[in-house]
Amino acid sequence: MHAYRSHSCAALTSANVGDTVRLSGWVHRVRDHGGVLFIDLRDHYGVTQVLCDPDSPVFAEVEKVRSEWCIRIDGNVKARDASLINPKLPTGEVEVYVRDIEVLGHAAELPLMVFGDQEYPEETRLTYRYLDLRREKMQENMKLRSDVVSSIRKRMWDREFREYQTPIITASSPEGARDFLVPSRLHPGKFYALPQAPQQFKQLLMVSGFDKYFQIAPCFRDEDPRADRSPTDFYQLDLEMSFVTQQDVFDTIAPVLAGVFEEFGGGKNVDAPESWEQISYRDAALWYGSDKPDLRNPIKMQVVSDHFRDSGFAIFAKLLTQEGTEIRAIPAPGGGSRKFCDRMNAYAQKEGLPGMGYIFWRDQGEGMEAAGPLAKNIGPERTEAIRQQLGLGVGDAAFFLGGKPKAFEAIAGRARNVIGEELKLIDEDRFAFAWIVDFPIYEADEETGKIDFEHNPFSMPQGGMEALQGDPLNVLGYQYDLACNGYELVSGAIRNHRPEIMFKAFEIAGYDEAEVRKRFGGMVNAFQYGAPPHGGCAAGIDRIVMLLAGEQNIREVILFPMNQRAEDLMMDAPSEPTSDQLMELGLRVIPQD
Secondary structure, three states: OOOOOOOOOOOOOHHHOOOEEEEEEEEEEEEEEOOEEEEEEEOOOOEEEEEEOOOOOOHHHHHHOOOOOEEEEEEEEEEOOHHHOOOOOOOOOEEEEEEEEEEEEOOOOOOOOOOOOOOOOHHHHHHOHHHHOOOHHHHHHHHHHHHHHHHHHHHHHHOOOEEOOOOOOEOOOOOOOEOEEEEOOOOOOOEEEEOOOOHHHHHHHHHOOOOEEEEEEEEEOEOOOEOOEOOOEEEEEEEEEEOOOHHHHHHHHHHHHHHHHHHHOOOOEEOOHHHOEEEEHHHHHHHHOOOOOOOOOOOOOEEOHHHHOOOOOHHHHHHOOOOOOEEEEEEEOOOOOHHHHHHHHHHHHHOOOOOOEEEEEEEOOOOEEEEOHHHHHHHHHHHHHHHHHHOOOOOOEEEEEEEOHHHHHHHHHHHHHHHHHHOOOOOOOEEOEEEEEOEEOEEEOOOOOOEEEOOOOOEOEOOHHHHOOOOHHHOEEOEEEEEEOOEEEEEEEEEOOOHHHHHHHHHHOOOOHHHHHHHHHHHHHHOOOOOOOEEEEEEEHHHHHHHHHOOOOHHHHOOOOOOOOOOEOOOOEOOOOOHHHHHHHOOOOOOOO
16 A cells, blocks of 8 residues: 555545545544544545544544644545435545554644634734645635646647747846846846846747747736735736737637636636727726726716806816816716715715715606705706716716816726625626727826826837827827726737837837837847737736636735735745845945935
8 A cells, every 4th residue: 555545535435435545634623522533634635534433443642633733544434324424525425434543744733723714814824824725715726726827828729829938037127117136146236137027038039930929927026015916926828929910919818818717717607709898098997997997887987077067066167167177977876865875975085085976866756856966056957967868867876076087087986896886786797808908108297298108118009100290199009908807817019019110109208219229129129130010918817816716815816925015924035135145246235224
């Protein structure tokens, strides 16, 4: 017999009754039923119930075991009584009578329990992550992650992509976040960087003639943490293709992701790729207050400025005399009560706004009536016009925000989400996808008027060189994101592969040719030697798994994540280097005041 096990803890069935078996695993829990000891023995694959009574030759040793001890047992498989069968376990028809036991690893007093669903502080969970990962939910999440990555790889190979590995130590290249720098021992005073993404390398692969590339790529960014973002490193499905249009990229990646969500989505409805909307960046901001809208929520915001212009509501009327301002409405079907409206007004105040104006419609017995402070100020004719524009009726409400859109869009988007959640308008049984397209390449600083890049500077401008001759603020790029249930899953672009167009694009933002060559010399030089049109995207593995697992925090689907302060509490990182290490690298740490 094998030194440690003849079967896993998920393998035994009624067909094994009468067999002598050997199992190894962890003591999930111990129960004493009148002198008979029952142990749930757990390994990576499942749980088997083993029992020991005073007639067993090792009863005294079994009495000593405690939770999370690692043990090996030999025993005989017996059928459970019909009334004691556990249909929730694959091994629920049998139990193993212990004849021999060996303790493979004792466990000290546990800082967190593996059995059960107790909640523990994140600090405890991350310090003892190896124990946290023993918990059933975490085991399932990590198995899901592995299975998702395997499925993605197979689907990409099936679409005639090949996987290539790009460098981990490279040159610093601004990608929109801070680099992690690595000092060079052989070149004192110089630094490598960990790649924020394989962006330049995958474009160089297209110049090298590889046509279809993908990689499950590690990326490193020194960012502030969020619930849906790791502060240090993450993995993405990175892909690039030559001789493609924007639609070609959509047609390639959409079936891959839809297939993964269908395979691992637990039966939730997955929008068919051909039905995924393509929404312009500006429309997404207007309708949803976000460039990653949750389309499970049917609420769509609208501009209602004309109804308040020169109206009796002085705040909005005066606001609209200022250039660049507008009033937007958030419809709230089913929200037509003063109690709900007051609650949402308080929410807006908590978010830092003076409040949200509102109107709600109620049945007074003699017909519909518009109620609320706004309705009284603007009168029945304007109120009725608003109701008709928004398609609302009795029992509904609308909320209003005004000013320069960029100042309130994000709050309006969050309010839309809260309204949808509170009124139970969100289809929880759906994965809803949408492409966000037509991103503006440039933006102007409100105070100085200086033009700079608003989004990816390497996107091909729509219209090419000709588009760069007009107003920069009207220039759109072939850049796109894929949103799902309120998260950005994919970001990509058709690349600007023409050096003359790239130099002009950067010139508009204040970077001369010498600066571009200095920052991106490797890629710019390569583009001089017959670069093909190319484009691609990257999909966040961590976020995909987070959605599929139904988790709200990305750390629940990462094996060994950092905490909110970008610290590894288990390995004590970051740590101070030794004096010898600093001397060898020619570095000195300057104390912070």
